[in-house]
Amino acid sequence: MKYLLVLLVTILSFSSARSQALPPYKQYKTLPAIRLLSADSTGWELKAKIQKNKPVMIMAFSPECDHCKHETEELVKNIDKFKDIQIVMISLLPLKNMAAFAAHYQLQKYPNILIGKDNAFATPTYYGFSSLPFHAFYSSNKQLISGFEGSMSIATILKIFGK
Numbered sequence: 032m033k034y035l036l037v038l039l040v041t042i043l044s045f046s047s048a049r050s051q052a053l054p055p056y057k058q059y060k061t062l063p064a065i066r067l068l069s070a071d072s073t074g075w076e077l078k079a080k081i082q083k084n085k086p087v088m089i090m091a092f093s094p095e096c097d098h099c100k101h102e103t104e105e106l107v108k109n110i111d112k113f114k115d116i117q118i119v120m121i122s123l124l125p126l127k128n129m130a131a132f133a134a135h136y137q138l139q140k141y142p143n144i145l146i147g148k149d150n151a152f153a154t155p156t157y158y159g160f161s162s163l164p165f166h167a168f169y170s171s172n173k174q175l176i177s178g179f180e181g182s183m184s185i186a187t188i189l190k191i192f193g194k
Contacts, residue, residue: 060175066151067121075147077119080145082143085117090118091121091123091158094129095124165178
């Protein structure tokens with residue numbers, strides 16, 4: 032019985048220490064080196080495609096998520112307020128779903144929006160999110176400002192960037 036109690040206490044202490052560990056994005060505070068696929072299946076590096084001297088909003092989304100759809104609609108309606116912000120939308124679903132989503136919202140029209148599929152599923156590991164949409168905000172020098180899991184209003188997003 033004593034051994035069982037010691038084993039239980041050990042397991043609980045390890046699991047609570049593990050749950051308190053910060054996700055990598057909060058530890059490193061920089062944009063991750065993630066490779067994404069465009070709708071046409073061409074690969075690209077996140078860091079290489081980001082515009083210099085612009086703050087960045089990473090938005091992990093699902094083409095099937097109603098909250099993600101609504102937030103994308105609001106982003107597109109207010110795109111003029113985001114002209115100085117690079118938006119990177121990352122999906123984990125199949126490429127055809129992501130491409131249909133991008134076509135529906137005509138995201139290719141907006142030079143400050145990049146959309147890609149995370150084929151290696153590195154995004155959930157780096158950001159540690161469990162629900163969508165997930166947002167990570169970076170300054171113009173690509174340092175983490177904050178992260179947020181769930182839907183956000185346009186006003187809240189702009190406030191994070193000081194706009």
